[in-house]
Amino acid sequence: MPPAHPSYLLLFALIFRLAAAAEVSVWSVAINPVQNAVFRKTLYANTTISMKFQGDTASCDRNLVFNISWYLRSSVCYNEVFNTPDNKATNMFGLDHMVKDGWSGFYSQGYMYFENCSSLFLPKVYYPEFNPYQPLTSPKSDASNQSFIWPDKPDISAVAKAWKDSPYLFIVKVQPLFRGIEDEEIGPEQVNFAFTMKVEMKGPHDYSSPADWPLMMFFMVMCIIYVLFGALWLFWCACYWRDLLRIQFWIGAVIILGMLEKAVFYSEYQNIRYKGDYVQGAVIFAELLSALKRSLARILVLIVSLGYGIVKPSLGTTVHRLAAVGLLYLLFSSVEGVMRVTGGFYGTVALVANLSLSLIDSCVMWWISFTQAAERTTALNCCI
Known part of the structure; x- marks a missing residue:
């Protein structure tokens, strides 16, 4: 039978x-004078976000200094993170409140100052400790003074750490300045530099995300x-x-x-x-x-x-x-x-x-x- x-x-x-599609955890982005970088990913708690810069010092103006600032934001709303266009996501940089009432999340931000291109390309510990993260407040309420501090110390190239399992929005702004005239506005046509920024997000399961x-x-x-x-x-x-x-x-x-x-x-x-x-x-x-x-x-x-x-x-x-x-x-x-x-x-x-x-x-x-x-x-x- x-x-x-x-x-x-x-x-x-x-x-x-x-x-x-699966979520990427390592990005290499070519940075130019008019570009801001936006990264989206679902992260585990205690995932470390690292930033490295690669390039040739010969292609960079010796009189340039760099102020690189970042903003990390979590949200309970998946669409706020993954379906927000880059131009609108960039406008969220530095916000300390939620987009809509009833949502929840946290944010953290910081900046790094590099006095020349050589220091930009060298691996280093950016902070003595991780910057605190704060809860997002309601759009109609006052900003919260409550903050949370990480007990551990950053490793080489680490800038931030995820505080809970959640979708995250990570925004990076690169501001080039001429040495000695930091307060003046510099147009893109006045600066000459080119380098690559590498962003990595590594957590408890290496580069794998909760998704x-x-x-x-x-x-x-x-x-x-x-x-x-x-x-x-x-x-x-x-x-x-x-x-x-x-x-x-x-x-x-x-x-x-x-x-x-x-x-x-x-x-x-x-x-x-x-x-x-x-x-x-x-x-x-x-x-x-x-x-x-x-x-x-x-x-x-x-x-x-x-x-x-x-x-x-x-x-x-x-x-x-x-x-x-x-x-x-x-x-x-x-x-x-x-x-x-x-x-x-x-x-x-x-x-x-x-x-x-x-x-x-x-x-x-x-x-x-x-x-x-x-x-x-x-x-x-x-x-x-």
Whole structure:
């Protein structure tokens, strides 16, 4: 007797998708006289934020000094941090109150003074102790005098520390000044410098954020489960190899694709944990594998519902409709996955892709229900 067609394996292949791309923890930003840098990330408590500067002293005016100020802000509102445009986020620099009543959060700020380019590029301890952080007040209330002090001391290049698990907004302003005329306004055309600012955010789980760490654990567990299911499936196939049906090879293909997909995602989240960034091409490859796996899984669910390989020797003209459904789902799921990874998840194309996927899934469910109802009616008529 051949191994049964375990519907749980097919449904298992329809696992839910990621909601957004992974969060980067290491940035290298080219600084020019007219640029302010804005960084967004979900941080664990006690995550250390470090700033390093790299460049060539020969490309920097010897008479320039630098006043680099930063502002770190936490918020209970995810959209305030991640969906606020850079120009509006820059206007929040130095604010000691919440954007709306009823929200909560904290802020901290500080500055660093560099007397020349050489001191800017040297690794150093910027502060004898971390700057205190204060609660954000209501827009209509007075500023709070309450502050909280960190007990530990900053390491080399450390500027701030996260105080709780929360989304954070980190803004950096670079103000170049000519030595001896700090009080005068300097236009961008008057200064000559170019350097790179490297920002790192490292916490209890290295560079992994509270949004990425659970996903890494999830992909690790799922990869192990897929390996176990694959081994069990091979064992069943070896035991009943004389009675195997063609559809059972396709079920094995779904398991293999799922195992590869989870392994690639897990390796990328591991890369984020230890290096702070991910390889976009590898994530896109994993998304395409996922799209192929989910498309094949839906076709298999339809084939099983139609009885192919079990009670029907062929599907006839239905094959063309199955191929159309599979190709359409593969197309739209690939577009949706790539848009999510590349940052266009909220665009019009991604919206059309998501609506199309929902429509195709509805059609698949309707097709399965209609097929099962038709088969039950035929069986009842035969009995009568």
